[in-house]
Amino acid sequence: MAWAWFAFTDLILCIPCLLFLYYLYNNFLVSHPPVNFPIVGMLPSLLANVQQFHDWIANSLLVNGNLYFRGPWFSGMEYFFTSDPANVHHIFTQNFQNYPKGGDFLEIFEVLGDGIFNTDGDSWRFQREKLQLAMSQKSFRTFIAKTTRDKIENALLPFFSQTVEHDRVIDLQDMFSRLSFDMSCILSFGTDPGSLSMDLPVVPFGRAVDDASAAIFYRVSRPAVFWKLLKFLGIGQEKKLAKARVVIDQFIAEAIEKRKHEMNEGKHVCPDLLSSYLNDEDIPNSNEFLRDSVLTFLTAGRDTISSGLSWFFWALSQNRQTEENILRELSSARQNITPKGMITFDPEELDNLVYFKAAFMESLRLFPPVPLNFKAVLKPDILPSGFTLWKGMLSNLHCPLAFDN
Ligand code: HEM
Structure with missing residues (x-):
């Protein structure tokens, strides 16, 4: 009976403590x-x-x-x-x-290896120069335009059309994330993982990149000793990161091997970043360096595009007048009708739409896809x-x- 009395008094004493913690949480923390x-x-x-x-x-x-x-x-x-x-x-x-980016940064982002995000000094300068060269080539720019058009016409618009037809609710952010993931993979190493398909498949490589990003954010927002302990014990976010790394490395290694093989056979290959690097004799063609470079390029392009698009459409949903103004401006641009009756626009046409561009820039300013930049x-x-x-x-x-x- 005595223990029940003690438990009861403990409980009574706990209540003010919990109330005090709740007060602290609401008034000083969150x-x-x-x-x-x-x-x-x-x-x-x-x-x-x-x-x-x-x-x-x-x-x-x-x-x-x-x-x-x-x-x-x-x-x-x-x-x-x-x-x-x-x-x-x-x-x-x-x-x-x-x-410089510094040692702490390199540890946190170690999954990206020695790609441009993780380097300073001469290596960073070299990679920046090579990336600029690759991205400024006409063949690469044409490839970007073609990839974007193909994905929009053959994946995104049909998906939207079916959604409207069946009166379904969709997660727009997920759509943009799938779109930019597929596009980034094609531009980096010419493989389309097809994550933006009608049945919205779970793509293990895509899931692995997501898990790695979540683990990196965990590392950024906790004292190093936290995540190092998790890594040592092989649990939590660090366990997910280790598993994700295996999937990422295997997927990219296969893409690199396939491309090297195609090039050795003299086959015509995609003008993606990987081909451009393999064709440049100054660039080390070790699988490790190529893996770090294409993975960095893929990560750089993926979440930035999807975040920029998601916020833009969210901002539009809050500003009906802006949406109407953009639609009015778009009606003055030349339209292309796809074989399935969808409307698309050429990038050069959109370049002249002052209001549309300003609205998009404003959305990027208010909701920057890269809100933080670390420096030591x-x-x-x-x-x-x-x-x-x-x-x-x-x-x-x-x-x-x-x-x-
Ligand atoms: C709305 C879209 C984007 C935004 C807001 C954005 C923003 C940024 C920012 C703030 C940096 C850091 C710059 C620095 O530390 O000096 C950066 C670096 C970089 N971004 Fe983007 N980015 C976007 C899209 C892309 C895309 C689509 C790609 C490639 C496909 C890309 C590739 C890179 C690369 C390779 C770097 C490293 C450059 C370096 O370290 O010198 N970004 N980006």
């Missing part, structure tokens, strides 16, 4: 600028807001565009967030050498806004306000 607690620093604020990370950081930057973030003591989590254009300019151009700090530096950065910190450039003007 949707509030970070609070710097003793010992744990701002980590509780970060964890409480991790689901709306970008909104939370953007709101915290509204006050003056700069924020020092301090994690738990000795965790090494020392970040400086800025959206001040003068700081961004300083970090990206005036004192560029002092802000090599030597202590004072930013134009007067804030001091010290060696070992990570500076994070947050876009919504950086591109305000």
